Amino acid sequence: MVNKSRRTPFRPPQGAKAKTRPAAFERYGDDEALDRAVNGNRLPQEKPANKAPAPGGRRGRTSVEQQGEPERLHKVLAQSGIGSRREMEEMIVAGRISVNGLPAHVGQLVGPSDRIKVNGKLVHAKFSFSSRLPRVIMYHKPEGEIVSRDDPEKRASVFDALPRINGGRWVAVGRLDFNTSGLLLFTSSGELANRLMHPRYQLVREYAARVLGDLSEEKIEQLREGVELEDGPAHFETIEDGGGQGANHWYRVTLSEGRNREVRRMFEAVGATVSRLIRVRYGPFLLPPYLKRGKTKELEEAEVQALMKSFGVGSGGEEKGRARAARPAGEVDGNRAPRPGRAPRDGKVVDGNRAPAPRKARPPRRGSAAGGEADGNKRAEGGARTGGKPAAGGRPAGGGRRGRGRAPKPE
Known part of the structure; x- marks a missing residue:
């Protein structure tokens, strides 16, 4: 029997007039210290108004149906939400994926008419799916849920609370512990999930x-x-x-x-x-104050496009170069600043471009093999080997095989 007299931060007393509270308090009751710790100095954000559903499609989203062209098998499976590209390649090598009844091989091209099976189960990899934008959602994970589909203890899973997705499945961007709550990202694109988790981007x-x-x-x-x-x-x-x-x-x-x-x-x-x-x-995603625990918010098309452009991913989720992620307009910068005291060195990548290392002048060759440093493995500034064993055939030191006196290539 429920004790109706029991008060909680989320249940006002009977007969009491409901107070108007900022949206941020909808999640945590009247715990102002918690609200300040979670939201900082940000003003409460109002929940955006619901938009009318797009004709013939999902609410607020449109799809572009195009005839699919042959693509790499591991890329098609990753874009279908089966897993990341690396995981798909490993499954192909392990013989767990077949195409038209035959074992698949890495780099294989597949088309819309091919029958693809993963672990013996048919995958509906519609190639029109690769031409539309992937889906990205933010989920406010409560405590007591595990970020896994298979749990021997049969605990509640975050995937049970996510909306259904046709033609693929949700890929989690990272994890949160069982007893940790807060922002968790999901996407239908394995490639985009890989980018958001990759250490190269160092998202905060x-x-x-x-x-x-x-x-x-x-x-x-x-x-x-x-x-x-x-x-x-x-x-x-x-x-x-x-x-x-x-x-x-x-x-x-x-x-x-x-x-x-x-x-x-x-x-x-x-x-x-x-x-x-x-x-x-x-990274650039903030937990919306209005998003209650156990609820999701899907990104709009413009937000997904800006995100994919920022992380160098094409409209179908494919890689578009190795450009470093730049923050979308109006978003919080999620990239870590350079470590103090460390300036870029010659030949290192700066802002995505490789700076060539200037070659230093080669010192004049000596006519005798004698002299030089005690360590025969050390090189002069120009890269020529000095000292060491005398040169054979009367040749000057450092005039051995072609290329030995070259300056080192940029890293």
């Missing part, structure tokens, strides 16, 4: 962490400088005081990687315990 993850007790300035500085974990050193790029009352204190932290339970383990390394953890940002 921002969390609101409730810690038992206050941290001293020494411990906060230690978390900024770095702590040693079992799988290597780790550090917060930023850590800000989020306030709080009593024994619990909120902090907003950012980092550019997503190792297993990394935030919790970092606080444990300085003797602190995290009692609650909420992810509020992933």
